[in-house]
Amino acid sequence: MAPYAKPREVTSLDDCYFYHSMDIPGHGFVRGPWDHRDGVDAYLGNVPLQAKRVLEVGTASGFFCYEMEQRGAEVVSYDLSDDYSWDVVPYAQYDHESFDAERRAHLRQINNAWWLAHSAHDSKAKVVYGTVYEIPEEIGRVEVATFGNVLRHVRDPFLALEKALRLTTETAIVTENPSLRYSLPQMVMEPLKPSMAFLPNHEKVQPRESWWHFTPGIIRKMLGVLGFEDTKVNYHLHRWEGQRTLLFTVVGRRTRPLPNND
Numbered sequence: 001m002a003p004y005a006k007p008r009e010v011t012s013l014d015d016c017y018f019y020h021s022m023d024i025p026g027h028g029f030v031r032g033p034w035d036h037r038d039g040v041d042a043y044l045g046n047v048p049l050q051a052k053r054v055l056e057v058g059t060a061s062g063f064f065c066y067e068m069e070q071r072g073a074e075v076v077s078y079d080l081s082d083d084y085s086w087d088v089v090p091y092a093q094y095d096h097e098s099f100d101a102e103r104r105a106h107l108r109q110i111n112n113a114w115w116l117a118h119s120a121h122d123s124k125a126k127v128v129y130g131t132v133y134e135i136p137e138e139i140g141r142v143e144v145a146t147f148g149n150v151l152r153h154v155r156d157p158f159l160a161l162e163k164a165l166r167l168t169t170e171t172a173i174v175t176e177n178p179s180l181r182y183s184l185p186q187m188v189m190e191p192l193k194p195s196m197a198f199l200p201n202h203e204k205v206q207p208r209e210s211w212w213h214f215t216p217g218i219i220r221k222m223l224g225v226l227g228f229e230d231t232k233v234n235y236h237l238h239r240w241e242g243q244r245t246l247l248f249t250v251v252g253r254r255t256r257p258l259p260n261n262d
């Protein structure tokens, strides 16, 4: 049996943190830092989702979960809860344990937002809580796995992909933020040299909750190693705190058999 989380009753917006700007039936519009409302299909690589079982890794407040359901998908969302530690950067220069405690309180509010929206949408989606490194096999096979702006937050992005894609029979969808302010030279060199960059800077002690910047090419290489050799990339604009922000999505199609998970 998959370890689906027990439903949580959340009725007040005050108990929630919305990472996404969302229209919630019965509650109206709630503003979050990311507004993807005009770009859902591009963010999801324009992959048809009708009748697909989808593992959505890192759902946050669930905007894409409910959008995918509206497109006919059966969604299993996955995320941290306040029982788990964020993969924080363990700088020697600050008290990362107290930062971890702050993150857990924040996670509780994000999970609450997912549950409030779940009931408002009358959703059938399920959620499993845990770290990306422990995605349980009991979830079973899915046709599609999505990683929307998750990999930058984990110290071992390849292991995270491997754990989800061992369950995924058809398509991997990975969306990332190329963060041009960190990485313009890297992006320019991208056709010659796919790469990833280590973001933590000990002099600034920032960022604390992110590790990597990726070019699309490095994601394609990782997907290729995991048996998703047929890849394509699309770029799209979204709003972060009102600013237009460029993101990219890599869609990988499985070209090799599933690994033997026994």
Ligand SMILES: C[S@@+](CC[C@H](N)C(=O)[O-])C[C@H]1O[C@@H](n2cnc3c(N)ncnc32)[C@H](O)[C@@H]1O
Binding pocket: 019, 020, 034, 057, 058, 059, 060, 061, 064, 078, 079, 080, 086, 087, 130, 131, 132, 133, 147, 148, 149, 150, 153, 154
């Ligand atoms: C930046 S948000 C992206 C939300 C959503 N996927 C999207 O595309 O808008 C990152 C999500 O990944 C989750 N996450 C971060 N680190 C994680 C980890 N180590 N294990 C599982 N989930 C993680 C966060 O809790 C959050 O929901």
